[in-house]
Amino acid sequence: MAAGTPPLLVLAAIWGLVGLVFLVWVAAWLASLLSGGDVGGFGAGWAFALFTGDTATAWPGTPTFLVVLLCLAFATGLFFAGRYAFRFVRGRFGDEGDPVRALNVGNKWVAELARPEAAEKAVRLRKHTLKGRTGKSLKQEEVGLVLGDIKLPRGRTGSRLFASWEDTILAYMAPRAGKTTGLAIPYVLDAPGPALATSNKGDVWSATARIRELRTGERVWLFDPQRITHQPQAFWWNPLGTVRTVEEAHRLAGHFVLTIDDDDSKKDMWGPAAKALISQLILAAALEGESLETVGEWLHDAKQPRPVDILFEHGFIAYAEALRETQNIVSETRDGIYTTARTAARCLDDPEIMEWVCPPKDGRELDEFNPREFVKSKQTLHLLSKSRSAAAPLIAAMTDAIFIAGEEGSEGMGGRLDPPLVAVLDEAANICKISDLPDLYSHLGSRGIIPVTILQSYRQGVRVWTENGMEAMWSAATVKVFGAGLDDHKIVDALSKLIGQHDVSTTSFSYGDGKGNHSVQLRRQEIMEGADIRRIEKGEALIFATAAQATLVKMCPWYKGKDSAAVSAAIKEAEQAITEGAQRRYGAGAGSTAVES
Structure with missing residues (x-):
């Protein structure tokens, strides 16, 4: 071999030659059994006879064509077996740079999301309805909400992951x-x-x-x-049914103001005042046993004294004073507040919508x-x-x-x-x-x-x-799910950093001055770059769970259940x-x- 050949390659070549000779000997031994001939003992002398073409010494009385035929059969079988084994190993562990391999193969961090840990956790959390049950006895829907099956290389899937009943x-x-x-x-x-x-x-x-x-x-x-x-x-619901305090009225009013479609500057200017106005009218209507329909009527009458009187009668003095002050300020400011409030609560003007939140x-x-x-x-x-x-x-x-x-x-x-x-x-x-x-x-x-x-x-x-x-x-x-179609470059880049990096080996060969050199280097790279995250396939998702490594899963749609x-x-x-x-x-x-x- 050329100078500078790596010792491992020399050893591989020697043992490969020994393996080849042994394969021929096995074929000759089997041919001798089939034909009634004989075969010499495996060793250096037998190998010498093989290489010198002395078949009479290597396998006396055994047809050479039968030995050759069996050698070809063995070689073919070993070739296909080796290819299958290579594909099997490669399929189980994936390519070195494959993000599925890096994230999911040997991922012990998500064991808490899979059976049996997830089932045992369900029993602990649901002490009343699962009392006396064991994790093994739980049906899938009792364990938790299904996140998906762990994606493995070559299209395979692993354990099913669940969000728990406290996630x-x-x-x-x-x-x-x-x-x-x-x-x-x-x-x-x-x-x-x-x-x-x-x-x-x-x-x-x-x-x-x-x-x-x-x-x-x-x-x-x-x-x-x-x-x-x-x-x-088939039914109706009274949003004012449980409103009895300023906090409850303010919270309900917030749902209306958050829907204002105006630009942010206008929302910031009139939004808080409109929210206060709606909450004052809501509290007055609730205290008097009125409905949201009445609140809508009051919003269209900026001088309506009744809600102020109701708040005074029930002891909400500060709220009453604030509402009266709003009604009495300069018309431009008052009109801005009332207009914003009416815009936020425009559903109160729709009789078809009001049928669902007012008494029949x-x-x-x-x-x-x-x-x-x-x-x-x-x-x-x-x-x-x-x-x-x-x-x-x-x-x-x-x-x-x-x-x-x-x-x-x-x-x-x-x-x-x-x-x-x-x-x-x-x-x-x-x-x-x-x-x-x-x-x-x-x-x-x-x-x-x-x-x-x-x-x-x-x-x-x-x-x-x-x-x-x-x-x-x-x-x-506690559980974040990212599916297909993420196009925000800031988010995908942030996710890429959260997923982390891994080592990828690179092999290089060089030859110079009559010497060959072989080197293997490790380099750090992102497990999933932003482009990889954007290309997550439909029906698949990237799962981030608390204290667990990010995991790629195949989702479990209803049509496969x-x-x-x-x-x-x-x-x-x-x-x-x-x-x-x-x-x-x-x-x-x-x-x-x-x-x-």
Whole structure:
């Protein structure tokens, strides 16, 4: 060999030659058994006879063609076996630079999210409803909310991961990336207790309403003031029913003001004053047993004395004085405050929306929705509103009322709702703008309330909750899910840094001055660069869980689960109901709205 040849290559060549000679000897031995001939003992003498072509010494009485034939058969078999073994090892561990290999192969940090740890944790958290059970006996839907199956190299999958019954989930996914099929629908179906879902379409309701009703034996409520599903109204809810304090009125008013679409400067100028005005009128109406319809009437009369008198009568002196001061300030300022307030609460001018939050008229008998009873049941509530519509504040207010009722209910169960409440807040930045949702994330999970906030992007959340608010929600969310379609370069670059780096080896050969050199170097590089994160496939997601390494998973959409046939049938039935409802409303020939499956 040439000077400078690495010793390992020399050893490999020697042992490869020995292996080849042994292969020929095995073929000769087998040929001798088949033909009745003989074969010499394996050793240096036998190898010498082979290389010198002395077949009479190497395998006397054995046909040489049979030996050659068997050698070819062995070589072919070893070739295919080696290729299979190479592919098997490569498929199990992946290429060295493969992010799936770097993140998921040997990832022990996510063991807490998989069975059996996740099941044992579920038993500890649900001490009442799973009392006496063992982790092994739990069904999948009792363990937690399914995040997906760990993605392994070459298309394989590993353990299934679950969010626990104390986790808070924040998901970022572009439209048609699988958020409805892989998160919203499965989570509503598998909720062990009450389930809440917000949406700007009827898809989640269509897929889950009938199944939840049959599975739980309890009522499914549909709050659809804009008739997205064209279904008749079956109940009403009084947002003022629990308002008795300044804090409660102020909180309810905040849901309206957060929906103002004006530019930030105008919102900053008139927003706080408009919020104070709405809260004062809300408190006065609640104290007098009036409805939101009355609040709307008062907003159109800047000199209306009745709310001031009511606040004085009930001892809210400071609030009454503040309202009277607003009514008596210079007209330009007063008109700006009232105009902003009317814009924020424009749903109060829509009689079709008001039917859902005011006592029934014309002798209609409708049930009244009670949040406190809901959180202690296994009922389901679907809240529908078109994006950025007038009804959006009511969606936020109703969701917030259920969160408050859930916190109150948890105190009577040892501090945690059991079974837990699952709240899927799809299109949260458009139709469910709860101003302090980032702060709620810090403790809802510990109360047995599992929020799943689904956004299209980080920036979409910033527009509603500001940069500080989104940072707070990001920090408080114990499970973060990133799906396909992330196009914000700042976010993908930040995720790339959070995922971290790994060592990748590079091999180089050089030859010079009659010597060959072989070197292996290690270099650090990002496990997933921003471009890799942007290319996450539909139906897959990147999971960040507290104190765990980032993990790539294949999501578990409903159409691949055990309920696929039932959900398909439910969607078909719901589409027919939507079509019939649209025809009743608009006349024969009207079609249904599309239902995303």
